[in-house]
Amino acid sequence: MAARSRTRTIITCAITGSIHTPTMSDALPATPDDIASQAVEAAEAGASILHLHARDLSDGRPSVNPDDMAPFLKRIKQASNAVVNITTGGAPYMTIGDRIQAALRFQPEMCSMNMGSINFAFHRLADRFETWKFDWEKDYVAASEGFIFRNTFVDIREAAEALNPLGIRYEHECYDVGHLYNLRYCLDAGLFRPPVFIQFVMGILGGIGAEVDNLVFMKRTADRLFGEDYRWSVLGAGGAQMAMAATASQMGGHVRVGLEDSLFIARGRLAESNAEQVAKIRRIIEDLGCEPATPDEAREILDLKGGDRVGF
Numbered sequence: 001m002a003a004r005s006r007t008r009t010i011i012t013c014a015i016t017g018s019i020h021t022p023t024m025s026d027a028l029p030a031t032p033d034d035i036a037s038q039a040v041e042a043a044e045a046g047a048s049i050l051h052l053h054a055r056d057l058s059d060g061r062p063s064v065n066p067d068d069m070a071p072f073l074k075r076i077k078q079a080s081n082a083v084v085n086i087t088t089g090g091a092p093y094m095t096i097g098d099r100i101q102a103a104l105r106f107q108p109e110m111c112s113m114n115m116g117s118i119n120f121a122f123h124r125l126a127d128r129f130e131t132w133k134f135d136w137e138k139d140y141v142a143a144s145e146g147f148i149f150r151n152t153f154v155d156i157r158e159a160a161e162a163l164n165p166l167g168i169r170y171e172h173e174c175y176d177v178g179h180l181y182n183l184r185y186c187l188d189a190g191l192f193r194p195p196v197f198i199q200f201v202m203g204i205l206g207g208i209g210a211e212v213d214n215l216v217f218m219k220r221t222a223d224r225l226f227g228e229d230y231r232w233s234v235l236g237a238g239g240a241q242m243a244m245a246a247t248a249s250q251m252g253g254h255v256r257v258g259l260e261d262s263l264f265i266a267r268g269r270l271a272e273s274n275a276e277q278v279a280k281i282r283r284i285i286e287d288l289g290c291e292p293a294t295p296d297e298a299r300e301i302l303d304l305k306g307g308d309r310v311g312f
Contacts (some may be wrong), residue, residue: 012051048294115179115182120144122144122307210244215248
């Protein structure tokens, strides 16, 4: 009897994000050189998609300036076949017009697309540090108690209408079950085409909790709303990262790890790099019977345009 083929699982690595600040971990990449190097190493470790944010060149704060992203995009493309996924989330205080500028300029295969507005808070991290590397960090983190991450239907439409003509596909980030209904509405309105790729974002203060029951509920709801017209992945924030990813892989989903989502490799131990997290989840899912998808397999699964059609 022929051996049953193993399930192909896409590993996304989110390299730096906009929540964590340089003080929180020396491993967090904040310069173009560090972002490029860690992205390439993550791809070598098994990530087929690289989810990318930029940082200000002077002090490491979150940036959506395309000029801050350009230095590492070309290096990543030259050194890796991984799919590049550029954020349109940026940081919660930024406008949608600002947040889509990098995707407009660089025309990646993928970008993130947030599917609803939420409270987006990580202010409790401000109490964990007495000194900070940069003077902006503490106030930025503390102020998140008042952040509303705005993604109205007008914002979503503006982003989609600007980016769709470029052949970009989306990582639809859904922070709660209502965002799935928002996506269904947008599909019916013709803003997106199936199959959609949904990222269940779990464990952010303001969104749905990172619990298995909630994951089952999110998937059951997506099954009902989208049928066969979607692919899905899970992002577990903080300490939920590996457990939620492992569970998702056994439910037929894909996985996302990276220092954007968690700074740790195990309880109480900071990760040394993004690649360390990728290598860990790769070992876990392989032991559980899954096979990491190659970049080209990810392109086929998600119906992407190909790395030869990007603008960088």
